[in-house]
Amino acid sequence: MTALTLESLTKIFPNGTVAVDGVDLAVADGEVMVLLGPSGCGKSTLLRMIAGLEDPTEGLIRFDDEIANDWSPRQRRVAMAFQDFALYPHMSVRGNLSFPLKLAKHTPDAVSERVADLATALGVGDTLERRPGQLSGGQKQRVAMGRAIIREPKVFLLDEPLSNLDSALRAGLRAEISTLLRGVGVTTVYVTHDQTEALTMADRVTILRDGRVQQIGAPNEVYRTPATLFVAGFLGTPRMNLLWATVYAYLDDRVLLDLGRQHLSLPWSDPRVRDLARYHGEEIVVGLRAEAVSPAAPDTPGSLRGTIRYVEHLGHETIAYLDIGARAAGAEEQAGAGHQAPSEEPAGKRRWWRRRPEPARTEQADGGGDGGRHEQRVADFALRLAPYGTAPVGQAVSVLPDLSQLHVFDRHGMRIRTRGPGASRTR
Numbered sequence: 001m002t003a004l005t006l007e008s009l010t011k012i013f014p015n016g017t018v019a020v021d022g023v024d025l026a027v028a029d030g031e032v033m034v035l036l037g038p039s040g041c042g043k044s045t046l047l048r049m050i051a052g053l054e055d056p057t058e059g060l061i062r063f064d065d066e067i068a069n070d071w072s073p074r075q076r077r078v079a080m081a082f083q084d085f086a087l088y089p090h091m092s093v094r095g096n097l098s099f100p101l102k103l104a105k106h107t108p109d110a111v112s113e114r115v116a117d118l119a120t121a122l123g124v125g126d127t128l129e130r131r132p133g134q135l136s137g138g139q140k141q142r143v144a145m146g147r148a149i150i151r152e153p154k155v156f157l158l159d160e161p162l163s164n165l166d167s168a169l170r171a172g173l174r175a176e177i178s179t180l181l182r183g184v185g186v187t188t189v190y191v192t193h194d195q196t197e198a199l200t201m202a203d204r205v206t207i208l209r210d211g212r213v214q215q216i217g218a219p220n221e222v223y224r225t226p227a228t229l230f231v232a233g234f235l236g237t238p239r240m241n242l243l244w245a246t247v248y249a250y251l252d253d254r255v256l257l258d259l260g261r262q263h264l265s266l267p268w269s270d271p272r273v274r275d276l277a278r279y280h281g282e283e284i285v286v287g288l289r290a291e292a293v294s295p296a297a298p299d300t301p302g303s304l305r306g307t308i309r310y311v312e313h314l315g316h317e318t319i320a321y322l323d324i325g326a327r328a329a330g331a332e333e334q335a336g337a338g339h340q341a342p343s344e345e346p347a348g349k350r351r352w353w354r355r356r357p358e359p360a361r362t363e364q365a366d367g368g369g370d371g372g373r374h375e376q377r378v379a380d381f382a383l384r385l386a387p388y389g390t391a392p393v394g395q396a397v398s399v400l401p402d403l404s405q406l407h408v409f410d411r412h413g414m415r416i417r418t419r420g421p422g423a424s425r426t427r
């Protein structure tokens, strides 16, 4: 068992790309840590530095208490599995699984016992005599992971191991790998850009953006209390409704969050208003997930009115997107417009954010001529409806937000710490 610690780990490539930027991370013994983030955020580079395949520009890598920066990949005793299966095609499954143990000069009895145990755990016990060409994609990936893990590495590194599989196989394997990792108890760092994979498999998730850590936490913590606007928009489907609002504090009465045509109102008795009142006259971003809003009768107190712009039927539910006259926030955050946005990304991996059926409309906003905003994207406000509910485009609807589930971020995209409902525990 090994704990892994990264201290101020940085990688600057010779061409000047800052791929990893001062990452501090502690992975406990036996913990499954998932690195999650959009394409180009530095996940693979971080993993390769842990493996010893890439030298850090700065910072320390510790295995337990020992500094491992100068250790060779072999000395680190890490095992890696990638998205391509990389099995020996001329060897049977048994041969593939046995190979690392034979190299390590284990006795034949020990080899066959370990191979049989692991093959059963991986659900490939009945394929031991087959060649890789006679296996399904899922079976190949299980064998590839088995071959990586069979020598009981100190640290197990997985780089998008499921991304080449179709979605049904991925879902099945997710659960199996998760069980396997916990069964063997090896400290694991798992890279993915798939949030479902991250949230279902991780003990903790590290969310990266532009080489920097945005948040580290248990899956429910990062989902319920996103530390930044980026994390809020990155996690969850449909994406969290993120809207610009101007704060108006009316002493001893309420705080009003002005969305443009409508507003949200928090009474003075709400413990959050003291923290929000400090932003009087300023713009902040408010966030409401689709599960925090429900359809309401017209003119219900506290409700927002909107018209349906478009509808997505997803089978188990229908998502209606409303125009409530508010301005969308966070889109530029999600597009990765940071200090070092990558210029090129691999085809097919780039657009992890939701595609819109038509270009978002823009409208003139206040502040023209004085350095203020000129054009702002109109927010598509997501609302969950019953499966195949009738929701004609253009129909007027009212929605009631559950303000106990309101998220608030400052202009710089950092969560505003508030007391009371939704109280944050940020970095």
Ligand SMILES: Nc1ncnc2c1ncn2[C@@H]1O[C@H](COP(=O)(O)OP(=O)(O)OP(=O)(O)O)[C@@H](O)[C@H]1O
Binding pocket: 013, 014, 015, 017, 018, 019, 037, 038, 039, 040, 041, 042, 043, 044, 045, 046, 193, 341, 342, 343, 344, 345, 346, 349
């Ligand atoms: N050898 C290299 N030389 C220069 N830049 C590199 C090199 N390898 C990676 N990069 C850049 O470093 C950044 C991080 O790349 P990395 O592969 O770690 O990202 P990632 O999060 O794993 O992306 P993906 O999910 O697409 O695999 C990117 O901007 C990438 O273009």
